[in-house]
Amino acid sequence: VALSSKTINTFGGLTSFPRYDRSKISPGILHIGVGNFHRAHMSVYMDSLFNMGLGQDWGIVGAGIQPGDEKMRSNLEKQDWLTTIVELDPSGLSARVTGAMVDFLPVDIEAILVGLTDPRIRIVSMTITEGGYFIDAATGGLDIEHPDIRKDASHPDEPQTLFGMIIRALRVRRERSIPPFTVVSCDNLPGNGHVARQTVVGLARLSDAEFADWIEAEVAFPNCMVDCITPATTARERSIVREQFGIEDTAPVVCEPFHQWVIEDTFPNGRPPLEEVGVEFVSDVTVYELMKLRILNAGHASTCYAAALLGYHFVHDALADEDIREWVRALQIRESIPTLGSIEGVDYSQYLAKVVERFSNPEIGDTIPRNIADGSDRQPKFILPTLRDALDQSGSIDGLALEIALWCRYCTGVMENGDKVIIQDPIADTLTAQAEEAKTHPKAFIEIGTVFGDLVDSQKFVSAFGNWYSKLLENGVRQTLKDYVAMGS
Ligand code: NAD
Known part of the structure; x- marks a missing residue:
């Protein structure tokens, strides 16, 4: 049976599924890079939180700028943004369906800019791979010679990179007196928050030093340590989901049962009470x-x-x-x-x-x-x-x-x-x-x-x-x- 809001209650044997009214979940997090890891990790924590009746103004809105994101969006749209997660427990596989994602923006820069300036969005999170941050391999700093960075530096009002979009949106928010969102990188990089800050502030500085200073002072980029082995999904995983759990899901995720998320508690614009579902908040990660x-x-x-x-x-x-x-x-x-x-x-x-x-x-x-x-x-x-x-x-x-x-x-x-x-x-x-x-x-x-x-x-x-x-x-x-x-x- 194809996974959707209508069929969700028909699957037996799930360890968990959304027991909350998804229409009442309002957006609070915009997540860029809806790959497998995000859906195995952050989105599972959020789903557990919603199932406890908590943090329901922190629904996840997906976004992406890569060609592959279009396909992910259309797959997830057909199943009302639901995802099947199979946990690879050696004592037996188990499946749950998560519903924390409530929307996925079209793969379109204007649409993403509108999403980023929505006052309800108070966290912008990302899993865009270690290679997505424009790091200069020789210096570890921002690669200011990268053609995409140069383009966004000379045309900050028409950004093409994700970081250019974040800067543009922060400027609009400042003009409209909307508090800035907190940026949470969940990529596997030591000091991932510092790296994200370096890219955002470094790119802003190339066109407007005063605004770069404002970002540095006003926007939080907490570092976090994330852990949950999440292999890529292939035909094999889709068939496990179909044959073992009776669910037709075009984009399921398989992952290990272990999850860890340790994050610095710096969220000036608020955050969901994730400590209720096992996330560890610390002052230094x-x-x-x-x-x-x-x-x-x-x-x-x-x-x-x-x-x-x-x-x-x-x-x-x-x-x-x-x-x-x-x-x-x-x-x-x-x-x-x-x-x-x-x-x-x-x-x-x-x-x-x-x-x-x-x-x-x-x-x-x-x-x-x-x-x-x-x-x-x-x-x-x-x-x-x-x-x-x-x-x-x-x-x-x-x-x-x-x-x-x-x-x-x-x-x-x-x-x-x-x-x-x-x-x-x-x-x-x-x-x-x-x-x-x-x-x-x-x-x-x-x-x-x-x-x-x-x-x-x-x-x-x-x-x-x-x-x-x-x-x-x-x-x-x-x-x-x-x-x-x-x-x-
Ligand atoms: P994935 O291939 O399923 O998804 C990658 C996502 O990143 C896609 O949405 C893609 O569009 C986006 N992306 C890739 N390059 C980009 C770029 N240059 N700019 C913007 N977006 C870009 O991979 P995944 O398993 O979701 O892993 C993503 C990241 O998550 C990893 O690189 C790692 O930093 C982190 N992570 C993964 C695991 C794991 O076991 N898979 C564990 C811990 C952390």
């Missing part, structure tokens, strides 16, 4: 981001290079291998967690246990290749800051050096069984050449300056790395992982 980077993301990295070398394809299969699981746990407990400051109410070892449990979920089907691509970009974010802190604190760095040795070993392009793999990385050729040279001169790998910077000057690190790399080459991956684990016993 940095420590939570660090926890995620150093335990979850670093956990993926340390699992996946070892797993690739041992011939695994799926993350859950790798975690079922005791040698890999114990290696990952030992590294985190001995070397990552000690670099993290304490967070009230957070138990890092519980968080780690949950991460291992999530990685072990076979329903997610997350792959090793997805997690090992672009190591030259990921290692400096997920591993090297921990290494620098551990060095500064004179802590143990053996496991971190082994993780880098595993990455180096992987970069040779030949796995333990002799299989050759293509290294997916913008500097793949350099990585492979230096990994080869490191077989006789270990420092060669650490001399890749764009990755390791001044870490090459740490004798302690260079020698630990060389030690592990030669062990990997002589004794193989499995024995070396066992050796590291045994060091603590």
